[in-house]
Amino acid sequence: MKFSEIKEILNRYNIRLTRSLGQNFLHDANQLEKIAANAQLSPSDQILEIGPGLGPLTELLLHSGAHVLAVEIDTRFIPILQDRFSEQPNFELRGGDGLELMKQHQDWSQWKLVANLPYSVASPILVEAALNPNCFKRMTVTLQWEVIDRIAAPVDTPEYGLLSLILQLRYKTINRFKIKSGAFFPAPEVDSGVISLERRSEELLPTELHPLFVKIVRQSFSQRRKMMKKLLKAQWDEYLLTEAFRKISLPETIRAEKVTLKQFTLLTLLLNQLTLQEIRL
Ligand code: SAM
Numbered sequence: 001m002k003f004s005e006i007k008e009i010l011n012r013y014n015i016r017l018t019r020s021l022g023q024n025f026l027h028d029a030n031q032l033e034k035i036a037a038n039a040q041l042s043p044s045d046q047i048l049e050i051g052p053g054l055g056p057l058t059e060l061l062l063h064s065g066a067h068v069l070a071v072e073i074d075t076r077f078i079p080i081l082q083d084r085f086s087e088q089p090n091f092e093l094r095g096g097d098g099l100e101l102m103k104q105h106q107d108w109s110q111w112k113l114v115a116n117l118p119y120s121v122a123s124p125i126l127v128e129a130a131l132n133p134n135c136f137k138r139m140t141v142t143l144q145w146e147v148i149d150r151i152a153a154p155v156d157t158p159e160y161g162l163l164s165l166i167l168q169l170r171y172k173t174i175n176r177f178k179i180k181s182g183a184f185f186p187a188p189e190v191d192s193g194v195i196s197l198e199r200r201s202e203e204l205l206p207t208e209l210h211p212l213f214v215k216i217v218r219q220s221f222s223q224r225r226k227m228m229k230k231l232l233k234a235q236w237d238e239y240l241l242t243e244a245f246r247k248i249s250l251p252e253t254i255r256a257e258k259v260t261l262k263q264f265t266l267l268t269l270l271l272n273q274l275t276l277q278e279i280r281l
Helices: 003-012 029-039 056-063 075-085 098-104 119-131 145-152 162-170 207-220 228-232 238-247 261-280
Strands: 046-050 067-072 091-095 111-116 138-144 171-179 192-199
Touching (some): 029 111, 029 171, 029 192, 046 056, 056 067, 056 075, 056 111, 098 119, 119 145, 138 145, 145 162, 145 192, 228 238, 238 261
Parallel strands (some): 046 067
Antiparallel strands (some): 138 192
């Protein structure tokens, strides 16, 4: 979909874009192709697209032969999308909030998420996906580069934190690349990019321990400059923490940003085990 086509459709339907809904439309054909390529589409895929807008990405997704469920919150785009795609049997359209739809339909394990996400809800959407044990097998999404940096951040970097660890617990970053602001209409004020995430084939922690993992990580990063053990003392007994830190050779003075994903998973297992032992005594 060319820039001139976007302008023509918006004029024809007399639509003024709504900034709060993150309406920055992608009109660069090369970037759209690159997103579709990173999603590794096949005719047997089921794809959720949150925020199809005028449908430039939808068009490519449908072209792959995959089943595409598109959910758009802005009702002004619904007739446009229907006009463009309703005759295609692999197209399904819903009006409404994509985040709510994700929460209602719980089993996404056989689906892929492919979307140029509205930036205001991009992080909540990805966190909701990663906290669901039946989450998408692959996610290829456009969002703020700053958020992509945090998702893919390695340990011991300023970007490494709660968002990195929640996403990395279930997903591996397969690829990421920047997109110039000029590829969007209107151009967003922040840098943008695409990240492709693939669900891990093996869970790093049993599902029932994921809430505890999130609780530990959240508390550990609640004040980045402080020693992690001191922060955890607000919620766990000191002697349990001493025992757990000793067992995985974590220095007492370590700060959360130096603790790897593997070490956080071990700490979760140990704190769970030691707390259960204490209850039994
Ligand atoms: N996919 C189109 C493209 O690439 O040009 C539009 C992407 S635009 C960045 C984001 C789209 O998401 C807009 O069409 C906006 O109306 C829609 N949107 C915003 N919040 C939404 C939500 N919570 N659920 C579904 N769609 C939403």
